[in-house]
Each structure stands twice: as C-alpha cells, then as structure tokens.
Amino acid sequence: MLASMQQTSVSPVFVGRDPELTDLADALRRAGRGEPQTVLIGGEAGVGKTRLLEEFLRQADDQGVLTTDGGCLEVGAEGLPYAPLATALRRLHRCLGTELENAAAGMEGHLARLLPDFGEADGEPNDEYGRARLFEHTTRLFERLGTDRTFVLAVEDLHWSDRSTRELFAYLVRTLHRARVLLVATYRSDDLHRRHPLRPFLAELERLRTVRRLELERFGPGEVAAQLAGILGTAVPDRQLVERIHRRSEGNPFFVEELAAALREGCSTGLPDSLRDILLVRVEALDEETQRVLRLAAEGGSCVEHALLAAVLEDEERLIGSLRAAVGANILRPDPDGDGYRFRHALVREAVSDDLLPGERHRINRRFAEALEAEPQLVGADVRPARLANYWYHAHDPARALPTALDAARAARRRNAFAEQLRMLERALELWDEVPTEHLAGTLRPYDWAETYPPCSCDDDHHDEDCDRLCLIDVLAEAVVAARRSGDRERGLSLAKRALKLVDEAEHPARAAWFRINRARMLGHLRRSGDEEEIAYAHRLVEHLPPSAVQAEVFALGAGAGMLSNPRPELVVLAERAARIAREVGAHTVEQHALMTLGGLRNDLDADPEAAVAQLTAAVEATRRLGATDLLLRGLNNLSSLLRGLGRAEQAAELAREGLDSARRNGLQRNIGTILTGNLAEALIDLGRIDEAELVLAEGDLTSPTGTHAEFLDRLRGELALLRGDLAAAAALLAQARAANRVGQIQHSVPISRLAVRTAALAGRPLEARAELLAALAEDFPCGYLADFFPLLVDGAGAEADSRGLPEAEEGRAAALARIVEVASGLTPTAPLHHGWARLLDGELARAEGADTPAHWAAAVERLRPTGLPYPLALALLRAGEAEVLAGRREAGAELLREARELASVRGDAGLRAEIDALAERAGLAVVAGRPVPAAAPSAGESFGLTPRERDVLRLLARGRTNRQIAEELYISPKTASVHVSNILGKLAVAGRGEAAALAHRLRLFPEDLAPAGR
Structure with missing residues (x-):
C-alpha cells in the first residue's frame, strides 16, 4: 500500500548508458556460451549504477535468464558477514523454491551458514577448512544453477562489503569455470580513498581475463534534458531550466532527480546549491514527526524492520502516518525482501544521519x-x-x-x-579497559574452544582452574586464531605478541607455549624466518609439564617442521612422544598428525620403508574413522608422496586422486587440494602419462589461489616444458618456481635445482649446470629425500660427462665429480628405484672419466626395469645401447636404443628421443620401425647437413679454438672461419659457440676425441 504512494522523481524513461548496456549484454552472451564473466561497474554516488543494473536485469529476465541480486550493508553494520549473498539466495529461494533446494542437495549444512533457510548448519568445526568448504559449496551451487540456463548474480555497493563477502566474491570469480554464470558488482569509485580495502581487491580482479570494469560518467546536457523530460512529463524541457539543473547537479543523475523534485514541489528558496541542501531539501519539507521517524530509520540500519521501528517509537499509529509521508515523498521505500523500509538512496540516509x-x-x-x-x-x-x-x-x-x-x-x-x-x-x-572489572563478572561467557588453547579464568595472580569467566588473554587467544584463519597473519603476529606480554610464563607456561606455536604457524605461512625458534621456545616451556593437548601439539609441530627441514633420529622420539601424550589426553587429531609425521620420518631415516608405509597407512585409516577431512587429506598427500619416492607411482597417483576428489567434495580443492594436484601430476609424469599430467595442472590453474604452492606447480610445468623441448619456457618457469620457494624447503629446493641443472645442460651451458649443482650440494645433506637427491646427482654427473673434452669445462671438473661422489657416499638406497638410480650414477661418473663399460649400464637397466617407470630406464637403455655400439655389438646396441626410444616417446621426452635418433643415425642403426638401415654409418657432418669443411671447423670449435686459431690450422682466412662458424650455428640450431661445442660433446659427434686409450 505504501509503495503505491511514491511520487515520480525517477525518470520513467531509461536515459543514456547504451554502451554500458551493450557491454553487459555481450558479457551475458559469453556467459551463456559457458564462459563465466565478471563485470565491475564503478562510478560516483548517484551516477546511476543501480538504475543501470536494474535495467540490465530486467532485460535479462525478459530473455529467460535467472537473475538475483543483493546489496552490501552500509558503514556501521560491522560484524555481519555475507549480507549480499544471503539476500541474493533468499530472493532465489522465494523465486525457485524446491528448485533451489534441489540444487543445494548434499550441501545444505554448509550453505546454511549463508542462508538459514537451508536448515541447520553442519556440526563441522569452524576452522579455516570449514570456510574453504563454504566457499566451494557456494561455487558449486551457482554452477548447478547455471547448468540449463544462464545465471546472473549481482552484488551492489561493493565499497561497503565486509571482507568475507569480498573473499567469497573473488573466489567465485576465480573458480567458476565452464559454467553459464555472470557476476556483476557495483561500487562507488569516489569512496575509494588510498587505503580503502576495495582498491587492491579491484586491482587484483582486473588482472583476470574474464573480468571487465566499466566506469559510469556523469550526464551531459542532452541526457539531463531527456531525464528531466521523463520526470516532469514534458516533451522538451525549458532550455534555461536544463542549463541550471545541469550546472548545479554537475550531471549527476540522482542530483538531477532531487533538483527536479524540489522544483516541482515549489521550493521557495529556489534550487539549492550545496550537496547537503540538495539531499535534505525534501526531508526538511516534511512535518517534524516524519523527520523524526527518518532520523530513527537512518540509525536503524540499511534496512530497518517495521516492528523494530514501532517498538522504538512506541506509537505505531503515528509511525504509520509518518511512513506514509516518507514513502509518498519517495524518501523511503518498502523493502522488497521483508516487512521493513530502506532509504531510496544511501546518500539521503547518510545526509540524515550526518545531520544528527x-x-x-x-x-x-x-x-x-x-x-x-x-x-x-x-x-x-x-x-x-x-x-x-x-x-x-x-x-x-x-x-x-x-x-x-x-x-x-x-x-x-x-x-x-x-x-x-x-x-x-x-x-x-x-x-576492555573501559569496563570496570566488577562489571565483567558473570557477563562474559567463555568461548567453546575448538583448538588446544587452555583458557585463562581470571586476571589475578591466583588462577582458579574452576572459574569459567572469560579474561582478556582469552579474547586475545581467540583473536589470534581468527586472524590466522582469516589470513590476516600480520595482525595475528601482533596480537600474539601482545598476549605474550601479558602471560606469566612461569605461572602459565602452556598458555605461553600455545601463543608461541601460533606465531610459528603464521611465520611459516608468511614464508618468514623465526618459526623454528618459536617452536623451540614453546618446546622448552612445556618440556617438563604434565601431559596436555598443548604439550602434544607443540611436540607434534616440532617434529613435523623438522621433518621438512632436516629429518633426524631425535625427531622420531619427539613424534612418538607427541602421539603418546595426545592419546593419553584424548587429543585425537593431534595424535594422528604426530603419527603421520612419524611415518614420514621413518621413511627418511630407517632402512625399512615398508614399515613407514604401514605406519602412515594406519594413520590414514584411523583418520578416516575420525571424520577429520583436512587431516585425512594431509595423510593421503603424505602417503602419496612417500610411495612415489619409493617408485610406486601408480599407487601414488591413485591416492593423490582420491585426496583430490575428497578435497573437491569437501570444499578444500583450493586449499590442500593444490598440493595434491602437484602430487598427482608428478606421479603421472613418472608414469609417462604426460598429456594427463598437463590436464591435471591445467585444472590446478583454474582452481588454485594465486601463489599457493606455486614453487611446486611451476616446477612441474617447467619439467613438462623441458620434455617438450621448450627450453625458454622451462627457464621462465624455473625462475618463477625459485622466486616462490622463499623458505627453501628441501622437498621443493632439490627438485628445483635438478630442473636448473637439466635446463642449463640441455641449453649447452655446462658451467652453469655445474654451478647449479654445486650450489645445491653446498649445504650439509640431511637424511632422507633419496628420491630427490639421487636424480640430482645423476643429472649433475651426466652434465659433466656430456661436457668432457670441452676446454672451458675442464677446470673444476675433478672437484665437481669429487663432490658428487662425496654426497653419494652418504646416501643409502632403501628401495629398488633408489638402487637403480645408484647404479645409473655409477655409470655417469664412469662416463665422465671416459671409463664407462656396458657392464655399468647393464647393472642400471637390471635394477630399473622392475620399477616399470619409463624414466630413468630410458636413460639407462640409451647409455647401454651407446656402450654396446662403441664395443662393436651393433645389433645389441640397436635393440637397446629401440627400447629406449619407445619409452622416451611414451613419456613425450623430445630431448632424449632426439639424442637417441642422433646416435642411431651416426651409427647407421634403424631404431624406428620402417626406417631403412644406412649402408654405412653417416659422419657427423652428414647427420646435421654439415659440409666436410664445416665438420673440420666444428671439431676445432669444440676443442675451444678461436676463429683466428681455426683459420691458422685450416689455412683459411679468419673471415672465412667466421662464416663457417655462423653456418654451423644455424645448422645445429644453437645460439652461440659454447652451445655448439657443448652439443658436439654431448652427442659425441667426434668420439675419437673423447675415447680413452684402449677403448
């Protein structure tokens, strides 16, 4: 009834904005093709963002598109999260009913945290994983809604958004893929001061390919004239009136409306000049009682309920009369989502509130x-x-x-x-300090602690364990956890530091230790030093205390951190102690964390890896029974990684895939699911399923938050680029992985160093490959990580072997080989794969000295064949085939090379396959089905199309001669020598002399220069 009383101050004709409507329609079309889009609409207050959005949604509705919208609450609504999403879902529920409920099937418990209409929230812990699940299930709901038709979600007034809303919106933007969904958001650009949290948020979103930003400009005189014609109901408004209103409104459509309304209502003082007067002129024209109701409504919130207004005013009859007047003047309007009222424009509400x-x-x-x-x-x-x-x-x-x-x-x-x-x-x-202590008694309920924190009960020196009053230190503890879970770890560090100043370590050591380990976690997340020191400090605090959940957690965290940085025997004892204490005090998740760490440590330190597998498998099964999804995913991740390191890549892939599927179901794909993506891709690469690995990593690109485990995923992408022979891409991805690996965990740093060695060696830069290897071997080697260290040593020794005879690489070769031998002597193989790598290392070290024999490579092939992995078996077969050919056993060599090429092809290893083909061509062997065997082995010149003279020049170039020295030896001019070198570089497809020389040595184009006496 009240809605029908509104006067016309809004133009019934939609004016201008044709380009913006076209852009929105284009985004809608792309979304309809399954390409999710996001449009951000900015502009100053009153410029017409809402009117544009309303017009677009109306047009979309007419096309059969499913639309919904919600607005962020104005400043002053702190602590109320997800308001626009809750409103949008509530509107959808009214519109769709059971259809929305069907789309939410299986996710109601999570989505109830956004919209209580879905029922009771699930009983899962309110931790950072619960937040991830909420975000994931919201994404899945919208994907389902966009299955059969295009779905549009609009969020208004993003400048007022709470952080949780911004993060959920960004999550939707980043993770909605191949869905028919369009996201639209509006914001006030004039409100974005330098430190406004929306500024970096918008900048981050704008970098995404699917995001477009529109900025609404003010109206020109022609658009103002059209707007006035609609409001005043005249065909052509008076030109002088248009000029006056355009001048005073400065083309702002909302101010045009207010000025037109003031004019129509006969403003006695003429058109107001100031912004405040423009906004309040119609308010001040109302009777005093209505103005009083408007002042109440302005403080009540973005939308204030009728019953609440009536309770505050205590006279409902007078209230209804005032509301009639306010609605009739088009200052208030009934809320379409409930029994309440909101100001027609937030600017008016702000002006009324500021006038108080x-x-x-x-x-x-x-x-x-x-x-x-x-x-x-x-x-x-x-x-x-x-x-x-x-x-x-x-x-x-x-x-x-x-x-x-x-x-x-x-x-x-x-x-x-x-x-x-x-x-x-x-x-x-x-x-806190403004409230007298006596007023706190009995008024502050303690938190239902979800973590191991031992709550304090009083602030005095005589702590009473039975007291249930919440204290300042307790609030700080919960704030630390909230900061950590929300990602504001800098603030969390500050709060923990403040708390530690209040805690008497002698009186409450467990509490102090709890704050220390939370600081350690946040420092670790920030990739900042100091976490190990915090853990060690906490350890000293609880070392001699009675068993408690905090003590168990400190020990478990210490063992886990040590496992990643430097596995050592004392950590096994610590993990066992943590598990025992956790079991004793009933901290079941802490117990399984400790047991998982124990499995990893036993794999690194014991000679019986199967016992480690059994230990970790048992912890995973126990965690399944606990129903702790995040802990289960950690177990699947660790077990997958362990099995892959033992050469059991097929099992590793199965477990990683199981974990990834569970992460998707539970909303954790963008959390621990990222590292499970890496585990799966790495196992698939080991198995030679390269195309599948690329698809997994591509899916990871779509679902991983920016920067999460980037060192892992970028390194794997670099390895795939290297397999394809794209050295430039491999080098770029290597640089990215290195930049992301700021903490330098061994599990990432050693494989990254290996990629660097291989990339430099294949690019013909042997000195760079050596420098990378020695840098990686500069530190004392910790125990464990055999699956990473052995391949690194093999690749380093192989690079030295490939550059043997290259003058520039001779100096320092002996020291490099000695360091490889020294490190290898400290490694004890514990699995068939490790033994195979060890034999391969023996062969490469011998090859680097020119002393390798077929027996070296036969031993490596024998050990590696049972693993079923295409690499390093293909490498061992190549070396074995080469050795057989050099020994004069051409048929045996051809058979080995044939098998090596087949494995390299399965794995997509372009570089290894090219090396095999080059060797076969030089030796005159047929290793590809259907290829005829040459009558005689072609020379190195024939292999690359080099003329005899170019072959002579290349031989001298490989010996390190300059152009002048080449000219002198071959009795040609230096200029002619330079021309020959240029031609050689082109035919070999290398960038410089060094790469050409390295290639000649690596491919043994002149084996007579490399063979030792008697070979």
Whole structure:
C-alpha cells in the first residue's frame, strides 16, 4: 500500500548508458556460451549504477535468464558477514523454491551458514577448512544453477562489503569455470580513498581475463534534458531550466532527480546549491514527526524492520502516518525482501544521519538496542548479534557493547566469517579497559574452544582452574586464531605478541607455549624466518609439564617442521612422544598428525620403508574413522608422496586422486587440494602419462589461489616444458618456481635445482649446470629425500660427462665429480628405484672419466626395469645401447636404443628421443620401425647437413679454438672461419659457440676425441 504512494522523481524513461548496456549484454552472451564473466561497474554516488543494473536485469529476465541480486550493508553494520549473498539466495529461494533446494542437495549444512533457510548448519568445526568448504559449496551451487540456463548474480555497493563477502566474491570469480554464470558488482569509485580495502581487491580482479570494469560518467546536457523530460512529463524541457539543473547537479543523475523534485514541489528558496541542501531539501519539507521517524530509520540500519521501528517509537499509529509521508515523498521505500523500509538512496540516509547531533545519535542507538534486547524476535536470528553489538557500540555504552561484541564474534565464527569475527574481537579489546572489572563478572561467557588453547579464568595472580569467566588473554587467544584463519597473519603476529606480554610464563607456561606455536604457524605461512625458534621456545616451556593437548601439539609441530627441514633420529622420539601424550589426553587429531609425521620420518631415516608405509597407512585409516577431512587429506598427500619416492607411482597417483576428489567434495580443492594436484601430476609424469599430467595442472590453474604452492606447480610445468623441448619456457618457469620457494624447503629446493641443472645442460651451458649443482650440494645433506637427491646427482654427473673434452669445462671438473661422489657416499638406497638410480650414477661418473663399460649400464637397466617407470630406464637403455655400439655389438646396441626410444616417446621426452635418433643415425642403426638401415654409418657432418669443411671447423670449435686459431690450422682466412662458424650455428640450431661445442660433446659427434686409450 505504501509503495503505491511514491511520487515520480525517477525518470520513467531509461536515459543514456547504451554502451554500458551493450557491454553487459555481450558479457551475458559469453556467459551463456559457458564462459563465466565478471563485470565491475564503478562510478560516483548517484551516477546511476543501480538504475543501470536494474535495467540490465530486467532485460535479462525478459530473455529467460535467472537473475538475483543483493546489496552490501552500509558503514556501521560491522560484524555481519555475507549480507549480499544471503539476500541474493533468499530472493532465489522465494523465486525457485524446491528448485533451489534441489540444487543445494548434499550441501545444505554448509550453505546454511549463508542462508538459514537451508536448515541447520553442519556440526563441522569452524576452522579455516570449514570456510574453504563454504566457499566451494557456494561455487558449486551457482554452477548447478547455471547448468540449463544462464545465471546472473549481482552484488551492489561493493565499497561497503565486509571482507568475507569480498573473499567469497573473488573466489567465485576465480573458480567458476565452464559454467553459464555472470557476476556483476557495483561500487562507488569516489569512496575509494588510498587505503580503502576495495582498491587492491579491484586491482587484483582486473588482472583476470574474464573480468571487465566499466566506469559510469556523469550526464551531459542532452541526457539531463531527456531525464528531466521523463520526470516532469514534458516533451522538451525549458532550455534555461536544463542549463541550471545541469550546472548545479554537475550531471549527476540522482542530483538531477532531487533538483527536479524540489522544483516541482515549489521550493521557495529556489534550487539549492550545496550537496547537503540538495539531499535534505525534501526531508526538511516534511512535518517534524516524519523527520523524526527518518532520523530513527537512518540509525536503524540499511534496512530497518517495521516492528523494530514501532517498538522504538512506541506509537505505531503515528509511525504509520509518518511512513506514509516518507514513502509518498519517495524518501523511503518498502523493502522488497521483508516487512521493513530502506532509504531510496544511501546518500539521503547518510545526509540524515550526518545531520544528527552526537548525543542524539547515541540516544537513538540506545533505544534500538533496548528494544531489540527486550524483544529479540524483532529481527532475524542471523543478523541479531551484529545488529545488537553495533547499536550498543554506537550508543557509547562499553559495559553493554563489550559482551554483545563477543556474541557477534561468536556468531561470525559459526558462519566461518573469520575477518568479521576478528573485527568484533578487536572491538572487544578496544572496550576492555573501559569496563570496570566488577562489571565483567558473570557477563562474559567463555568461548567453546575448538583448538588446544587452555583458557585463562581470571586476571589475578591466583588462577582458579574452576572459574569459567572469560579474561582478556582469552579474547586475545581467540583473536589470534581468527586472524590466522582469516589470513590476516600480520595482525595475528601482533596480537600474539601482545598476549605474550601479558602471560606469566612461569605461572602459565602452556598458555605461553600455545601463543608461541601460533606465531610459528603464521611465520611459516608468511614464508618468514623465526618459526623454528618459536617452536623451540614453546618446546622448552612445556618440556617438563604434565601431559596436555598443548604439550602434544607443540611436540607434534616440532617434529613435523623438522621433518621438512632436516629429518633426524631425535625427531622420531619427539613424534612418538607427541602421539603418546595426545592419546593419553584424548587429543585425537593431534595424535594422528604426530603419527603421520612419524611415518614420514621413518621413511627418511630407517632402512625399512615398508614399515613407514604401514605406519602412515594406519594413520590414514584411523583418520578416516575420525571424520577429520583436512587431516585425512594431509595423510593421503603424505602417503602419496612417500610411495612415489619409493617408485610406486601408480599407487601414488591413485591416492593423490582420491585426496583430490575428497578435497573437491569437501570444499578444500583450493586449499590442500593444490598440493595434491602437484602430487598427482608428478606421479603421472613418472608414469609417462604426460598429456594427463598437463590436464591435471591445467585444472590446478583454474582452481588454485594465486601463489599457493606455486614453487611446486611451476616446477612441474617447467619439467613438462623441458620434455617438450621448450627450453625458454622451462627457464621462465624455473625462475618463477625459485622466486616462490622463499623458505627453501628441501622437498621443493632439490627438485628445483635438478630442473636448473637439466635446463642449463640441455641449453649447452655446462658451467652453469655445474654451478647449479654445486650450489645445491653446498649445504650439509640431511637424511632422507633419496628420491630427490639421487636424480640430482645423476643429472649433475651426466652434465659433466656430456661436457668432457670441452676446454672451458675442464677446470673444476675433478672437484665437481669429487663432490658428487662425496654426497653419494652418504646416501643409502632403501628401495629398488633408489638402487637403480645408484647404479645409473655409477655409470655417469664412469662416463665422465671416459671409463664407462656396458657392464655399468647393464647393472642400471637390471635394477630399473622392475620399477616399470619409463624414466630413468630410458636413460639407462640409451647409455647401454651407446656402450654396446662403441664395443662393436651393433645389433645389441640397436635393440637397446629401440627400447629406449619407445619409452622416451611414451613419456613425450623430445630431448632424449632426439639424442637417441642422433646416435642411431651416426651409427647407421634403424631404431624406428620402417626406417631403412644406412649402408654405412653417416659422419657427423652428414647427420646435421654439415659440409666436410664445416665438420673440420666444428671439431676445432669444440676443442675451444678461436676463429683466428681455426683459420691458422685450416689455412683459411679468419673471415672465412667466421662464416663457417655462423653456418654451423644455424645448422645445429644453437645460439652461440659454447652451445655448439657443448652439443658436439654431448652427442659425441667426434668420439675419437673423447675415447680413452684402449677403448
């Protein structure tokens, strides 16, 4: 009824914005083809963002597109997360009913944190993994909604968005793929001051290919004239009037509307000049009682419920009369989503609120708070805690604001909105000293602690374990966890530091240790030093305490960190102790964490890897029974990695795939799912399933947050580029992986170094390959990681063998080989694959001295063949075939090379296959089916199309001669020698003399120069 009373101050004719509508329609078409799109619409307040969005959604509705929208709440609604998404889902539910419920099937417990209409939230812990699951299931819901038709989600006023909303929106932008979904968001560009959190958010989104940003400009005189014609109902407005309104509104469409309304209502003072006057002129034209209601509504929130307004005003009859007047003047409008009211434009609400006196604002907020406390049902249960906390805070009543802020923080945590939880907790910390101690007694409920933190019960020196009162240190502890879970780890470090100043380590060592290990976790996430020191400090604090969950967690964390950096026997004892204590105190997840670490340590340190596999398998099965998904994924990840390191790549791939599937189902694909993606791709590369590995990594590109485990995934992409023979791409990806590996964990740094050695060697830069190897071997080698160290040593020794005889590489060769031998002597193979690598290393070391024999390579082939892995078996077969040919056994050599080429082809190893083909051609062997055997072995010149003179020049170039020296030996001019060198570089497809010389040595184009006496 009230809605029908609105006067026309909005033009019934949509004016301008044709280019923007065209852009939106184009994005809608692309989304309809299964290419998700995002459009960000910016512009100053009042420029027409909402009107453009309404027009676009109307047109989309007419085309049969499913649309919904929601708006962010205005400043002052702190602590209320996901508001626009909740509104959008509620509107969808009203529109679709059971169709939406069917789309949410199986995910209702997660989605209930966004929209209570889905039922009760699941009972899973409110941790960072729960937040990831919420985000993933929201994405999946929207993908399902866009299965049979295009789906548009619009979010208005992103400049007011809470951090959780921004993060969920960004998650949708990044992870909606091959779905018919269009995301649209509006924001005020004039509100984005230099430190506004939306600025970096928009900058990050704009870098994505599927995101487009539109900026709305003000209207020109012609558009203002058209707008006035619609509002005033005239065909052609008076030119002078158009000029005056255009000048005073400066082309802002909302101000044009307000000025036109003031004109039509006969503003006695003429058209107002100031912005404030433009916004308040129609408000001040209303009677005093209506203005009073508008002042109340302005402080009530973005949308204020009718029942709540009535409770505050205490006279519903007068309220309805005032509301009629406000709605009739088009200042308020009924809320389409419920029984309430909102200002037609936020600018008017801001102007009315800003016009309040300080004491007036405090009094109004107190009345709202008291009314809501007296009748909590006046607002929805999902918004009640945050609304009440904000009313008391703006009422300037610390004694009431503090406990309600804590309640709002609890509510935000239940919704996995940790940024908003942190904001409310920081408000509580701000208010703490303003509330007398006696007022805190009995008013602050302790948290339901989800972690191992031992809550403090009082602030005095005589700690009473039975006291259940929440203390300042407890609030700091929960704030530390909220900061860590929300990703604000810098703030978490600061809060933990503040807490440690309050904790008496002698009186409460476990509590101090808890803050220390949380600092360690955050330092680790930030890739910053100091985490090991924090863990060691915590260890000293709890070493001699009675068993507790904190003690078990400290020991488990210490063992886990040590496993990654430097596995050693004492860590086994520590992990066993952690598991035993955790079992004793009932900390079941901590126990399984410790047992998983124990399995990894036993693999690194013991001579019985099967016992380690059994240990880790048992921990995985126990975790399945616990139902702790994040812990299970850690176990599957570790077991997959362990099995791959033992050469059991098929099993490793199966477990990684199981983990990845579980991560997808539970919303953790963009979390631990990223490293499981790497494990799966790496196992597939080992198995020679290169195309499949590329698909897995491509899917990882679509689903991984920027920078997450980038060192791992970029390194694998670099290995694939190297297999394809794309040295430039391999080098670029190597640089990216190295830049991301700031912490330098061995599990990443050693494979990265191996990629660097191989890339340099294949590019014909043997000195660079040697430098990379020696840098990797410069540190003391920890135990374990045999599956990484053996291949690194083999590749390093192979690079030295390939460059034997190259003058520039001779100096330093002996020292490099000696270092390889020294490191190898400290490695004890524990699995068939390790023994195969060890035999391959023996062969490469002998080849580097020119002393390898067929027996060296036969031993390597014998050990590697049972593993079933195409590489390094293909390498061993190549070397064995070459040795047989040099020994005069051509048929045996051809058979070995044939098998090596087949394996290299299966693996997609372009470089290895080219080396095999070059050797076969030089030896006159047929290793490819259907290729005839040459009558005689072609010379090196024939292999590459070199003339006899170019072959002579290449031989001298490979010996390190300059152009002048080549000219002197061959009795030609230096200029002629230079021409021959240029031709050689072109035929060999190399970039310079060094690469040409290295290639000649690596491919043994002149074996007579390399063979030792008697060979």
